[in-house]
Amino acid sequence: MKLPCLSIIVLAHLLLGPLSVxxxxxxxxxxxxxxxxxxxxxxxxxxxxxxxxxxxxxxxxxxxxxxxxxxxxxxxxxxxxxxxxQYDTTTYWSIANDHKVMLYLHTFSLIISVMALYPISIMLSITKSPFYIPVLTTHLIVMLFSLLAFFIYEPSTPAYLYPNNAYTKMSIILFFVTIVHYVAAIVKSLSEWVIAAGTHDIVFDDDNSDTIHSISSAHDDLDIDNLEPVTGQPFETKYQNQLMANIMANKWVNSTVCSFGYLSTLVFSLFNPLLFIYHVIFVFTGVAWSFRIGMGNQVFNVLAHFIKGGVFFLFGLLTWARFIGAWADKGWAWNLNPNDETQSDEEDIGNDYEGTKIKINKKLTMEFIECFLIFFYGSTNIFMEHMANTNGAWSVKDLQHASIAFMFLGGGLAGLLCESQVVSRFLPNKKHAISFNPFGAFVIFWTGILMSQHEQEIPTSTIIHSQWGNLLATAAVFRLFTYTLLYLKPPTNAEPTRPFTEAIVSFCLIAGGLVFIQSNTETVLGMVYRGIDGMFTLNVTVGATALLMSWQFVVFAIKGWSERS
Known part of the structure; x- marks a missing residue:
């Protein structure tokens, strides 16, 4: 993960150095x-x-x-x-500063923490690995060091460079959220350890006396010495049990775990996935801050490209995770949902197999989530397309963008109706083992086609829009190929099927999202100023995307290793 992110930073440094204030x-x-x-x-x-x-x-x-x-x-x-x-080329990277090394330390440690340590910690938390807390602790130390370096560097810079910037505020939020998440993870782990130990009395020594204290329980007393696991357990598990017992021997810790165990589980369950998304937003915001883009009225153009491109980028990471086998327990890995009730093959279920039982997905599908997000975007973005205009009037470009928002609204709604169990009760509906909902791919395809034909004031900008438009359209076409393959040969069990077409879908979505972000006006101006053409960004993005997908595969391989060990 470090290599693709470093490539993005280098690319941004080359392209965004000369940005207008x-x-x-x-x-x-x-x-x-x-x-x-x-x-x-x-x-x-x-x-x-x-x-x-x-x-x-x-x-x-x-x-x-x-x-x-x-x-x-x-x-x-x-x-x-x-x-x-008159073009202003000043950035935080180009100004002279005695604390410049802190900016580099902040960037380097942030990349390690966000791109390597935290994704690995998520995988280890899913498998409840004994290595989870050590990795999360390392992430905490590196992240706090990164934020400390930023807090040292930022006050030493002139206030006029980027007044009232969001990155400083987000850094403060990240500081507290990271600590809260870590504390919640520790309390949750201790609480789960107590439950796994059978909720026995936990005996500990009071440092101030020789009295033995215990927490009341419905079970027999559980002495620390009796917590040794059976022969053959890994060393790290034995060490973890002994460490947990020693920690819980503290009365204050014991009382805290008993009082806040449930609350910590809720906080952890909420923060653990959302913190990853916040990290992605934080990194992109940091790039914008360091190169001083999105200032003044240009903030709307930059936000539009960063948000939309970021959504496609995250969607690509999610699609690649589905290909690898994530969320197979929910039926989201192009497999049958193991939680669905089993139906007889005599029912009208489409392409079934003699003597087998097909599981019909009546749970929440990934297609439903995709269509809901498309619908939500369309419904909230219709009246935001002309906010960048100083006079508030609707221009031809605004109407073009609004029409795309209507397409998202209508396409997302149609997809939701296809997934609705209520609608299926009133209309003839031939059931299939998985959902064949084309409206998500339909919306992405036409978004790519329309934006690839979107004429811009600067030819370089037109070329870049065409690049990410073609990438999104290609992703949609290969998604339809996936549906075709699974329609001809549907899955028969809960094992991930890994249709090869989804690898191409993932690649196009990730690369398309990154190119989308780079197509904002100020980045294009930086490219034109330095004489860089559109093919340079595409080449670098394609390479960074391949490295990123490789690293994501490694992260999931670590999860698989943890499950087996």
Whole structure:
């Protein structure tokens, strides 16, 4: 996980170094529409213009940098040269600072904590491995060190660089949430250990006296010496039991575990998965902060690309996890749900097999979750597409985006109706072993097709939009191939089937999400300024995606090893 994330940081450093502080007070649309010719004089390499609004866009036709920094080009129009000469290239990486090493320490330790230690700890928590608490403790130490380095570096920087930024606030939140999550994990583990020990009396010595104390129980007294596991148990399990017994021998710890065991389980169950998502958001926000993008009115454009691209990125990670075999116990690994009731093969269940019993999925399906998220996005995003406009009016681009939101709304609703058990009672419905709901793939496909044809003011931006649009459309097509394969040969048991088409779906979603994020206006401006074309970002993203998927496979392999051992 470290390698792909480092690749992303390097890519961002190359692309986002020269970012505009205030986008010159106007969006690209308003710049182009209000641009008019004036007079310009070039003296000593500087352009002096009157009655010209700076803009990176060309009035008559697009331009290509051909790998050349933009200011080295001789065919720039006056408004373009004026724009790029006023372009602010200051970032947190480029400024001189005596505490600069703290920024690098913060970044490096954050990558280790978020990309390596915490994902492994999640896998070990699922298997209840004795290595879970040591790994989580290491994660806590590294994360707190990373945040401490940030808290040392950030006050030493000028306040005007990024006033009122979200990253500082999110760092404070992460500091407390990480500690709360760790405490909840410790209390939960101790509580589960007590239950696993049979809720016996736990005997301990009082340091202040020779009296033996115990917690009342319905069972016989359980002395620490009697907690030794049977011969043949792993050393780490023996050590864990002895350590737990010694910890629980403390009266204060014992009382805390008994009082807050249930609450800690609830807090842990909530924080454990959500903290991973928060980490992803935190990393992306940190990239935006360090390169000073999303300031002023540009925040809406950056948020739109980061949120939407981040959703596809996480969706790709989830899809890859399903391919590996995650959530097989819920029937989400392209398998039969082991919790569903068994039906006879005489029922109308579609492609069944003689002499077998097919489980019909009546539980919550992944298709239902996908369609609900699509519906929720469409219903909440319709009236947010024109927020970046300074006058609040609806432009043609706003209407284009709103129409896509309507597609999400309608497609998501149709998918929910297909999954509804209420609707299936009133309509003829041929049951299948798994859900064949095409509306999630339908929405993603048309999103990719429409956005790949979305003309932008800057040719490089058009190319990048076309890249992630084609990636999303490809993912949708291969999802339909998955449905075709499983329709022709449905699963017959609860083992993950791992259709090979889903590996391609995962790759396209992860890469498409990352390219989506990079297609925001300020990142594209950074690329144009340095003469970097769209193929550079695609090449780096494809390589980073492959490394990321490989690391995710390793993380799940660690989970499998923990289960077997």
């Amino acid at each position: 205030n986008a010159l007070g106007a969006t690209l649309d308003s710049s182009v529409t209000s641009l008019h010719h004036g007079s310009c004089d070039i003296n000593n390499g500087e352009t002096n213009c009157t009655n010209i609004i700076p803009s990176p866009a060309k009035l008559h036709s697009g331009h290509s940098s051909h790998g050349m920094p933009i200011l080295n080009m001789t065919d720039l129009e006056p408004q373009q040269r004026l724009f790029w000469e």
